[in-house]
Amino acid sequence: MRLVTVGVAGSFPGPDSPASCYLVQVPAADVAASPELVAAGVEARDWSVVLDLGNGGLGALQRYVDPADVDAVALSHLHPDHCSDLSGLYVYLRYHPHRGSHRTGVDPHLPVLGPAAVAERARAMYGTEPGESMDGVFAFRPWTAGQAVRVGPLTVTPFRVFHPVEAYGLRVSGPSSVRPGETVTLAYTGDTDLCDGVVELARGVDLLLSEAAFEEGRDDGVEPGIHLTGRRAGQVAARAGVGRLVLTHLPAWSDPRVALAEARTEYGGPAETAAAGDVYEL
Numbered sequence: 001m002r003l004v005t006v007g008v009a010g011s012f013p014g015p016d017s018p019a020s021c022y023l024v025q026v027p028a029a030d031v032a033a034s035p036e037l038v039a040a041g042v043e044a045r046d047w048s049v050v051l052d053l054g055n056g057g058l059g060a061l062q063r064y065v066d067p068a069d070v071d072a073v074a075l076s077h078l079h080p081d082h083c084s085d086l087s088g089l090y091v092y093l094r095y096h097p098h099r100g101s102h103r104t105g106v107d108p109h110l111p112v113l114g115p116a117a118v119a120e121r122a123r124a125m126y127g128t129e130p131g132e133s134m135d136g137v138f139a140f141r142p143w144t145a146g147q148a149v150r151v152g153p154l155t156v157t158p159f160r161v162f163h164p165v166e167a168y169g170l171r172v173s174g175p176s177s178v179r180p181g182e183t184v185t186l187a188y189t190g191d192t193d194l195c196d197g198v199v200e201l202a203r204g205v206d207l208l209l210s211e212a213a214f215e216e217g218r219d220d221g222v223e224p225g226i227h228l229t230g231r232r233a234g235q236v237a238a239r240a241g242v243g244r245l246v247l248t249h250l251p252a253w254s255d256p257r258v259a260l261a262e263a264r265t266e267y268g269g270p271a272e273t274a275a276a277g278d279v280y281e282l
């Protein structure tokens with residue numbers, strides 16, 4: 001299983017990165033190396049799941065996968081920096097000159113997992129005409145907290161977290177690329193402040209991809225329940241006993257060194273900040 005940090009900019013696109021967009025891929029060889037997946041009848045092909053599709057994410061995503069080959073889009077919440085490029089994806093899947101459903105006559109029904117309002121929000125963002133549906137292109141599926149969703153060799157489980165809107169952290173398990181035959185797990189916080197849910201989400205994972213949009217001191221005046229700081233991300237990592245901490249969702253006005261230094265005051269394991277295009281083999 002491989003994680004590509006396609007877009008790591010917090011809250012809005014930055015000069016060096018799109019807003020939130022992460023690609024989890026399982027190469028065919030990893031599926032074939034797992035007796036459990038083979039026995040379960042999972043097709044031995046490349047699989048791709050996109051975690052969040054914020055502003056600009058769809059552009060950079062195309063460096064790693066043809067959007068028509070994505071198997072599911074899993075949205076943490078419906079703030080624009082996490083979902084706005086669904087509109088572009090709709091155009092791509094519908095009107096691509098060779099692969100678009102308008103041309104082939106075959107609707108892709110791409111699973112789009114998200115909060116309860118995901119279908120309504122997608123239509124509003126795109127500006128569909130009254131009566132026009134996106135349902136042929138997208139198959140919208142609302143999350144139920146704690147209920148795992150299977151996408152080929154991957155299992156995605158949503159955990160409710162602490163943010164002003166319905167928001168989830170996503171726990172993703174799949175076959176390891178570095179330890180053949182074993183299962184690895186990563187957790188992605190989405191947007192959240194410190195809460196029990198985010199610690200449960202991260203419990204014992206191999207890699208925690210944690211937002212750290214705020215800074216201690218600088219953002220203390222903002223009401224609670226919006227974002228983690230590097231320090232609070234470090235607390236989550238320490239309490240949950242994660243194998244590795246990767247900080248993300250830093251807005252362009254933040255210094256990654258500050259977030260990392262804060263995290264290291266709380267968490268003694270390997271820690272770093274994500275950059276656009278980084279690849280983690282798990």
Ligand SMILES: [Zn+2]
Pocket residue numbers: 010011020079081082191249
């Ligand atoms: Zn955000």
Ligand SMILES: [Zn+2]
Pocket residue numbers: 077079163191
């Ligand atoms: Zn948000």
